[in-house]
Amino acid sequence: MIVVGISDYKTARRPDRLITYALGSCVGTCLFDERSGAAGLSHILLPDSTINRTDTNIMKYADTAIEALVREMERQGIRRTQLKAKIAGGANMFAAQSKSMNIGERNVAAVKEHLRRLGIRLLAEDTGKNYGRTVEFDPESGAMSVKSVLHGVHVF
């Protein structure tokens, strides 16, 4: 099992699996190519890197992380046109946050925008609501498994 931390991404080939723990407002994005059994999992914290020009961690922001992960997978010989995506997370953990501060929603919107921009099809998502999610991905089957405290495990 390959563990992806916050503001991090990793790639894996079958039979290895990828996991990232306890996504709250963060978004986990899985890019995968079932035919070659390759996958990448990104765990972003924030939607937009332009808010902090001194921060050099491109894996922290949706606008830079998704593209960098795509390039990394291309370097490993996977064609961009073969890539598909599944995403999870982007919860609103505290109910009364004002609209402008709903980072979860903004993260999901940013990830979708950059997937679109890069021409990668989003197959499925489990996003929003108000609870944390642990995400596991199996490059072999392309199945994303989402675990939460109250709702157990669901695979899609």
Add this chain to the structure above:
Amino acid sequence: MKNYDDLSDQEKDILREVGNIGGGNAATALASMLAGRVDMSVPNLQIMDVSSVTETLGGPEQEYVGILLMMEGQVNGIMMFLLDKHFTRLLINVLLDTQFESFEHIGEMELSALKEIGNIMAGSYVNAIAALTGLSITITPPQIAIDMAGAILSYPAALFGVMGDKVLCIEEDFMRENEQIRSHLLIMPDSESLSNILKRLGVTEWH
């Protein structure tokens, strides 16, 4: 503007002292609320990465009760209490004189009790900061999330991801009969507020 990464040892000592005074106030307030049936240790204040906080809490999937309050006025930022579920249940049961068991079906009464605990504890720290600095600070009504530590912490992590990854973390041990449980309080004034606090406390050279 001041980031947590730039704090000198002297500045950290002063912040520790503010934390000690706040913790003392909190201990007194909570003990009276619980009719003396809970004791607290002297708080331990550390400046740490948000990711290390998760480790301190026993890993990202460990379940906690998170109580969030925003500081507003002349100090802006976040306060967040992370309470162990087992201990929180004990606190609620002592406060309400009930036998509440499961967080899956938590009711309004229990949530109100939790918010009250959050208010009282946050007030203790905020009053200490306000008294020592002369800055006026108000706190917003508490909000609660009962979930995995990593998910709860994603909120402060995201808000403060823009200003560095360090937070002030105050650990306190609560003792009741034979049980001892640790609570964690994260205090994150934004960098302008942190600068103001340190300036008022007379410890900062301005750069």
